[in-house]
Amino acid sequence: MATERILVLEDDPDILDLTLHALRKAGYRTFAARTGSEALSILSDERLELAILDVMLPDLPGTEICRRMRESERHRAVPVVFLTARTEEHDRIYGFSVGGDDYVAKPFSPRELVARVQAILRRTTGSISGERLRVGDLAVDLDRRQVHIGESPVNLTFKEFEVLRALVVAKGRAVERLHLLEEVWGMESTSGPRSVDVAITRLREKLGTYSKCVHTVTGLGYQWDPDRWEV
Numbered sequence: 463m464a465t466e467r468i469l470v471l472e473d474d475p476d477i478l479d480l481t482l483h484a485l486r487k488a489g490y491r492t493f494a495a496r497t498g499s500e501a502l503s504i505l506s507d508e509r510l511e512l513a514i515l516d517v518m519l520p521d522l523p524g525t526e527i528c529r530r531m532r533e534s535e536r537h538r539a540v541p542v543v544f545l546t547a548r549t550e551e552h553d554r555i556y557g558f559s560v561g562g563d564d565y566v567a568k569p570f571s572p573r574e575l576v577a578r579v580q581a582i583l584r585r586t587t588g589s590i591s592g593e594r595l596r597v598g599d600l601a602v603d604l605d606r607r608q609v610h611i612g613e614s615p616v617n618l619t620f621k622e623f624e625v626l627r628a629l630v631v632a633k634g635r636a637v638e639r640l641h642l643l644e645e646v647w648g649m650e651s652t653s654g655p656r657s658v659d660v661a662i663t664r665l666r667e668k669l670g671t672y673s674k675c676v677h678t679v680t681g682l683g684y685q686w687d688p689d690r691w692e693v
Contacts, residue, residue, distance in 0.1 A: 466511035466583055467491045471501040471527065472545060473519055477568070481514065481545075484572035485579070498522025505531065510540050512579060514566075517546035517557070525560050532561040532619060539607070541582045541620040545570070558660050561619045564647065581648055582620070595630060597688040600672045602630060611670065621646055622665045625658070629676065629686035636679040658683075 468485055472478040473496050482492050493508060495501040498521045501513075505527075513531065515524030524544055531537040541563045546553070554565050563582065566575055594603050599612045604627055609616040618626065624646040629637055639655045647657060662684060666673035674690040 465489070465491065467493065467508060468579065469493045469495065469501060469504055469508075469510050469513040469515075471495045471498070471514065471519070471524060472516040473497065474516075477516075477545070480572055481575065484576050488576045488580070490579070498524075498527055501527050502530070505534070505537055509536065511583060512541045512543065513537075514543045514545060514575075514579075517544050517553075525557055525562070528557075528562055529560045532617075538617045539620060539623075543575075543578065543582070554654075555656055555660055558621070558657050559664070563619065563621045578648065595688075597672060597675060597691055600669070600675075600691075602626065604630065611672065616668050618665065618668060621661050622668070625661045625665055626676075626686075629684060632686065634685065634687065636682050636685045638683040640683075642683065 468490050470478060470481050470485070470492055472481060475496070478494060478496065482494055485492050493504045493510070495504055498519050501515070502522070513528075515527050517524045524546075528542045528544075531540060531542065542561060543564045543566060544557050544562050545566050545568060546557075547568045557565060564578055566578065594601070594605070596602075601610045603609075607623055609618055609623070609626070625642060628642055628645050639658045642658045643655055646661075662676060666676055669676065672691050675686055675688050677685045677687045677690055679685050
């Protein structure tokens with residue numbers, strides 16, 4: 463039985479009840495909020511494994527809640543799924559740019575939402591490969607999902623870490639953008655290849671000098687090349 467704790471932020475009472483019922487039926491422990499302020503209060507008190515955030519709210523939008531989560535020590539790595547009726551590409555790109563991990567468009571199937579949550583949590587809470595690597599002062603522990611440069615942690619979002627993981631385990635082989643999209647965002651995701659590019663850009667920003675290790679293979683995708691960091 464699942465025991466992960468999930469925050470659901472949704473101002474529509476019918477959608478909130480539907481979502482909570484589906485998650486509880488699947489065995490998850492849920493925390494409900496109908497405003498951004500309520501969500502922030504829960505975040506200050508609880509440790510969570512995942513957050514489902516409505517984008518359009520009367521006080522604080524879900525994207526702002528997500529942005530604040532990424533700035534906090536406790537919740538910066540917690541996966542975020544956005545619920546929204548706004549599914550234009552620029553809206554999705556913005557959501558991913560502030561640290562979102564997936565989008566579910568309204569109206570949605572509760573079974574689909576639970577399936578996406580389960581897929582994300584399997585990747586988040588499960589052991590990945592046990593592999594560790596070091597490039598100069600950069601250390602990546604795939605099993606513990608930790609990245610450090612020297613003694614300083616590199617705080618990656620769920621999607622950013624998953625992109626890094628996919629590149630690292632490819633062991634120098636180029637990984638196609640569509641493969642990254644399928645592996646990290648899932649086959650049923652409505653995200654496009656630009657979401658991969660956004661995650662790569664943010665990953666490079668956080669890796670600093672070691673961003674050179676994430677090499678663009680023109681016309682194909684990306685490659686992890688540790689020999690480039692000193693170039």
